[in-house]
Amino acid sequence: MVYTVKKLSQLSGVSIRTLHFYDEIGLLKPAYYGDNQYRYYEEEQLLALQQILFFRELGVSLKEIQEVLTAESFDRVDALASHRSILVQNIERQMMLVKTIDKTIEYLRGNIIMKDIEMYEGFDLQKQQEYEKYLFDKGFMTQEQINESWKKVKHWNQNDWASFYQEGDALNKALVTAIKNNYTTESKEVQQLIQQHYEMVKRFWTPTKESYIGLGEMYLAHADFRKYYDNYHPELAEYLVAAMKIFAEKQLSDYR
Amino acid sequence: MVYTVKKLSQLSGVSIRTLHFYDEIGLLKPAYYGDNQYRYYEEEQLLALQQILFFRELGVSLKEIQEVLTAESFDRVDALASHRSILVQNIERQMMLVKTIDKTIEYLRGNIIMKDIEMYEGFDLQKQQEYEKYLFDKGFMTQEQINESWKKVKHWNQNDWASFYQEGDALNKALVTAIKNNYTTESKEVQQLIQQHYEMVKRFWTPTKESYIGLGEMYLAHADFRKYYDNYHPELAEYLVAAMKIFAEKQLSDYR
DNA sequence: ATTGACCTTAACGTTACGTGATCCTATAGA
DNA sequence: TCTATAGGATCACGTAACGTTAAGGTCAAT
The missing domain is CATH 1.20.5 (Single alpha-helices involved in coiled-coils or other helix-helix interfaces)
Structure with missing residues (x-):
């Protein structure tokens, strides 16, 4: 049986150019050349090629393959x-x-988290107020609640913020694990994590059913929060918000 | 502080050519060029270079580093x-x-072992006889012993040979382990392995103290044996022969 | 004779520099 | 001021293992 470049290429899975190249460097010469300069290969070359490909697979350089095959x-x-x-x-x-x-x-x-901390510490007061305006405009927080939350937070020091963020960090990681394990947002495990989230939010203000759901909506609406959550997992934001909604409907009452 | 190519190169450990190259592809431009076209770098570039080198260490391509650093x-x-x-x-x-x-x-x-088996099976009778001639010429085996050993072996089939070689293979591997663990040739463990070797040889002929040592000498003298043992470990042949000598002197008597 | 599949050689592109070659500039000592 | 030498600059080719055109012959069938 005699093979042209194309045939051998198809049989072995290497490109025609590769055969040309192997011929050029003397790694695999055809059995003979035709009068037309065509390359013709036979069984022997096919077998040699298999060997070459085996060593190539192992990451051996062509030069070394040359040496090995003649050894x-x-x-x-x-x-x-x-x-x-x-x-x-x-x-x-x-x-x-x-x-x-x-x-x-x-x-x-x-570092990213530290940036967020700086933001919350007032370096980016503007954004903070933007978020509050959103919650106020939609009726999820009263002006009084906003003032209250500022009062609580005002005396926090850097350590307070750092541990607050570490808590959040742990929570987010746990949620990512839940996502990867295909836990539903309704599952007991996830709802327990949301309970933690709710507790964290309560340090600022105690949301009602409606306003907790509203907080979730804000997470989705603001690019800053998206980025923060995407940093953990691309679906975390949606997942968290969905779970927050379920939590709110099951656990929280309408007013107060 | 301002650095020339050489200074920066020494500080960072990269070659001058690399700095030229990074300039050329726009990955790291000098702070400014002098009237003489010299490149002058400052702290900022030094820090950028550190970053570049960090990512390069991680195997990131320069193109990707470019993108990452501006991201x-x-x-x-x-x-x-x-x-x-x-x-x-x-x-x-x-x-x-x-x-x-x-x-x-x-x-x-x-495969190598199979080749040896073939050799022993008579495909390379010539060599076999060569070895025997050596042992005979040196007076380690009598003609009668040679005949005896041939008689014993003649009816062995392929399986017999294969299992014989597997035993040998296991023995050699054990000896290599001993070498790697720096066991001395005198140690109990090694001497036990030599006992096994001696038992194997006895299937052909029962060597005396002198002739067992002579067998070892033959291992060193013949390239075929060298290759066979080198295949396991470059020092195996010497090690085995030394251990055989000790074994012979401790355990074997002079005659019979 | 033409068409389309297949063959050839030639030559540049890729990555991240290494290695000269040739020529220019800065600086220190005589 | 001259000169030695250390250092700077710009080409430009080489590396590994091909991929990718480009330009042009060949084969087999219609």
Whole structure:
């Protein structure tokens, strides 16, 4: 059986250009050339190609493959063993890198959270007031409640804010886990987490059923909150708000 | 503080050429150019370079680094996370490859052993006789012993040979472990392994103290044996022979 | 004879620089 | 002021393993 470049390419899954290239560098020469300069391969070349592809899969360079294929079995074991140790080193290195990345992600998240803290600490008072205006305009908070919440918060120091945010951070992570485990927003586990969220909000003001749902709507409406939650998981915002709604309807009363 | 290429290169550990290159692709431009076209960098560039090197360490491409560095914290987390998943995939893939290599090494060793079996089965009678001639010439075996050993072996079938070689294989691996653990050739553990070796040899012929030592010498003298043992570990041959000598001197008598 | 599938060689593009080669500039000592 | 030398600049080719046109022959069937 004799194969042209295209046939061999289809049989082996490599591109025609690759066959040209392997010919060029002397890694795999055709069985013979026709008068038309066409390359013609036979079984022997097919088998050699399989070998080449096997080593290529293992990440061995073409130069090394050349050497290996002309070597004896003994040396092949050697070559594989040394290649193996390179691979193992790579793996170890890359596992280190993954760890570093994880740390960095944590660090960046921390920074983002710190920014939010700064925002809440008044560096971005404007936005804060914007959020309150939203809740006030929609009738979820009275002016008195807003004043009350400011009073409570005014004397918080940096540590207070940091631990508040750490709580929020833990809560968000737990919710992401819930999302990944396909827990429904109605599930007991998730509703317990929402209870925590509600408790956190209560430190500022005690929302009614309506206004707790309204708070959720604000999370969806404001890009700042979206970004904050997207940072954990793209569906977290919707998920949290849906769960808040269910919580409100089951646990909260209309007034007060 | 202002740095020239050389200064910055020394501070950061990258080559001057790399700085030229980063300038060329717009990844890191100097603070300004002198009238002489010299590049002058300042603190800001030094810090930027640190960042670049950090991401480069993580295996991020320069193009991606460009994008990441001009992006916001949110997107950096994204970029790192997606890079992380690529890394994890790589790691998984490479662990697969290591497994494949291990299998292949086992397979190649098997082939080598099979070749030896074929050799012993008479495909390479010539070599077999060469070894015997060596032992005979040195006076370690008599002609009668050679005949005896041939008689014993003649009716062995492929299975017999295969299991004989598997035993040998296990023994060699155990010895390699001993080498790696720095066991001395005199140690109890190693001497027990040599006992096994001696038992194996006895299936052909019962060597005396002298001839068992002579057998070891033959292992060192013949390239075929060297290759066979080197296949396991470069020091295995010497180690085995040394241990055989000790075994012979302690356990074997001079005649019969 | 024409068409379409298939073949050829040639040559540039990719990544992240390394390695010269050639020429210019700055600075310190004689 | 001359000069040595250290350092700077700009080409420009080389690397690995092909991908991707481009321009142009060949084969088989119609």
